[in-house]
Amino acid sequence: MQLKDGMSFDPAPAERLLSRLRERAHPYQVSFAGLDLRIDENVFCPRHTKTSAIMLECLDGIELPREARALDIFTGSGVFALYLAARGCRALGVDILPEAVRCAQHNAAANNLGDRASFVLGNGLSAVLDEGRFDIVTACPPLLPGRPEGPLEGALFDERLGSTHRFVSELPRVLASKGRAYLFLSDVFARVGNDIDALARDAGLVARTALAHDVGYEVYSVVELRHAG
Numbered sequence: 001m002q003l004k005d006g007m008s009f010d011p012a013p014a015e016r017l018l019s020r021l022r023e024r025a026h027p028y029q030v031s032f033a034g035l036d037l038r039i040d041e042n043v044f045c046p047r048h049t050k051t052s053a054i055m056l057e058c059l060d061g062i063e064l065p066r067e068a069r070a071l072d073i074f075t076g077s078g079v080f081a082l083y084l085a086a087r088g089c090r091a092l093g094v095d096i097l098p099e100a101v102r103c104a105q106h107n108a109a110a111n112n113l114g115d116r117a118s119f120v121l122g123n124g125l126s127a128v129l130d131e132g133r134f135d136i137v138t139a140c141p142p143l144l145p146g147r148p149e150g151p152l153e154g155a156l157f158d159e160r161l162g163s164t165h166r167f168v169s170e171l172p173r174v175l176a177s178k179g180r181a182y183l184f185l186s187d188v189f190a191r192v193g194n195d196i197d198a199l200a201r202d203a204g205l206v207a208r209t210a211l212a213h214d215v216g217y218e219v220y221s222v223v224e225l226r227h228a229g
């Protein structure tokens with residue numbers, strides 16, 4: 001693992017998480033967010049980390065219009081697309097990893113949500129820019145700057161955190177006029193020189209911290225984004 005900005009964060013928690021994820025025999029089953037999820041090799045598991053639990057806590061507090069159109073970028077096992085589908089949305093999930101897309105499709109069928117949730121392979125929002133507008137968008141991108149050397153590491157590390165930058169700048173093209181997006185961030189994003197408020201402003205969006213948790217080595221937050229004005 002070649003880390004950029006190695007002095008800006010402690011890599012040990014991410015390394016421990018990668019070890020825990022690697023030592024499991026795949027596939028294995030977990031329960032999370034009221035869903036039974038199969039976790040395939042190289043697919044990020046929401047049970048092993050505080051991040052997915054914090055995102056879930058935030059989403060549990062949000063009211064959703066029935067039949068809302070939901071988009072879950074960086075979907076992994078499909079967990080948040082399926083959670084939103086189970087709450088009555090029509091959901092579309094996107095991941096860059098073919099194994100994740102196959103795993104999420106399996107989990108949709110296994111949870112009887114195949115008619116409400118679908119999944120596509122894609123890099124950030126690029127695959128869905130022509131799919132119309134979404135009322136709710138969720139995003140749990142890789143949180144730490146560094147060059148991933150394998151598919152599982154690509155869930156945690158991203159050079160220069162470019163996928164978060166691209167997500168924010170492209171979001172106005174897919175977010176409905178009264179829509180809300182929920183972006184998961186670590187304070188490492190700011191520690192390495194990024195400013196989510198400025199990034200949002202430049203894209204014509206307004207950012208507000210919906211939830212924050214200090215987990216000791218990092219502060220995790222869910223940032224709500226909406227159109228300005």
Ligand SMILES: C[S@@+](CC[C@H](N)C(=O)[O-])C[C@H]1O[C@@H](n2cnc3c(N)ncnc32)[C@H](O)[C@@H]1O
Binds near residue numbers: 044
């Ligand atoms: C931290 S995991 C989050 C998974 C899931 N949302 C959860 O909480 O369990 C990040 C996911 O983003 C995917 N990913 C990384 N870079 C991506 C990109 N540029 N476009 C789409 N997906 C990406 C990874 O394959 C991984 O599944």
